[in-house]
Amino acid sequence: MYYPPPAAPQPFLRPQCAQHPDREAIGICVVCRRPICAECSTPIEGINRCAACVQALAPVAEFEATLQRDERPELRLGNVVALLVFGGLIFLVLLGVTYCGGG
C-alpha cells in the first residue's frame, strides 16, 4: 500500500487577506471575521478591524467624541444658570401679569 505524504503544503489553505489575495493574513477582523493583512489591519484598542469596518466605526467615534465634549462641567453649569435666569424672568412676568390683572 502506498500512502501519499500528508504534509504537502497547500497554498490555498493559508489565510489570505480579503482585500489583497496575494498577501498573507496576519489576523481576522473581529467584526466581519474576514482575514486581513498587516496593511489592512488597523488595530484599535488592541482589536483587529479591517479597513471597511473601521470606516463603519468612524461616525460612531465622532459621535462619542461629541458626547465627551458636551459633558464638560462648565458647559452644563452655564446651561443651568441660563435656565434659572430664563425661569426667573418668566416668573417675574407671570407675577406682574397676576398683580396687574388681579388689582
Ligand SMILES: [Zn+2]
Ligand atoms: Zn471587518
Ligand SMILES: [Zn+2]
Ligand atoms: Zn490587505
